[in-house]
Amino acid sequence: MVIPPAKQTSAVRYNDNTLAPQLRYTKICSDEQGFKESGVLTSDELTPTSNGCTQRELEILRRELNEAQALIRSLRRQLEKTMAAAQEAQRAHAKMVETLTETMRENTILCHERDMWRARAQRLEAQRHEEPRPGAVIDISSLAGQISEDEANAIRKAMARLHHPDVGGDPERMKAWNAALDRLFRQ
Numbered sequence: 001m002v003i004p005p006a007k008q009t010s011a012v013r014y015n016d017n018t019l020a021p022q023l024r025y026t027k028i029c030s031d032e033q034g035f036k037e038s039g040v041l042t043s044d045e046l047t048p049t050s051n052g053c054t055q056r057e058l059e060i061l062r063r064e065l066n067e068a069q070a071l072i073r074s075l076r077r078q079l080e081k082t083m084a085a086a087q088e089a090q091r092a093h094a095k096m097v098e099t100l101t102e103t104m105r106e107n108t109i110l111c112h113e114r115d116m117w118r119a120r121a122q123r124l125e126a127q128r129h130e131e132p133r134p135g136a137v138i139d140i141s142s143l144a145g146q147i148s149e150d151e152a153n154a155i156r157k158a159m160a161r162l163h164h165p166d167v168g169g170d171p172e173r174m175k176a177w178n179a180a181l182d183r184l185f186r187q
Contacts, residue, residue: 120168127170138180152181 147155159177163169 116167123168123170138176140180140184144184147184149185152184156181 156178159174161167163171163174163177165171165174
C-alpha cells in the first residue's frame with residue numbers, strides 16, 4: 001500500500017547513546033501504520049527548531065567531524081613518517097649487512113695471507129739456522145718400475161705444495177725431488 005505524501009510526517013530523534021557522530025540523528029517517519037526509522041539524516045535534512053536545539057547539535061556534530069578529520073590527517077602524517085623511518089632503517093640495515101659481509105671477506109683474505117707470510121718467514125728462519133746440505137740427492141731408484149706415472153705426478157704435486165718457493169719452501173729440495181722422479185722414468 002502506498003501512502004500519499006500528505007499523510008506522512010517525519011520527525012528527528014537525537015540518540016545520545018550512539019558513539020558514531022553520523023548515527024546520532026535518526027529520521028523517524030510516521031504514517032497511518034505507526035512510526036518507523038528511515039535512516040541516517042544528512043546535515044541538509046536537519047532543520048532548526050524554534051528553540052535552536054537542532055542547530056546547536058548540528059554545530060557540535062560539525063565540530064566533532066572537523067576534529068575527527070584533523071585527527072585522521074595527523075595520524076596519516078605520523079603513519080607516513082613512521083613508514084619512511086622504517087624504510088630508511090631497512091635500507092641502512094641492508095647496507096650494513098653488505099658492508100659487514102665485504103669486511104669479513106677481506107678479513108679472511110688478509111688472515112690467509114698473513115698466515116702464509118708467517119709460515120714463509122718461519123721456514124726461512126729455520127733454514128738459516130740449518131746446516132747447508134751440499135747438493136742433497138734423493139735416491140728413489142729402488143722404486144723403478146713399481147710406481148706409475150700418475151703416482152709420480154701425485155708425488156710431484158705433494159712436493160710442490162711443501163717445497164715451492166711461492167709458499168716459502170726450499171727450492172733446492174723441490175729441484176732434488178723433480179730430478180729424482182725424472183731419473184726414475186728415464187731408466
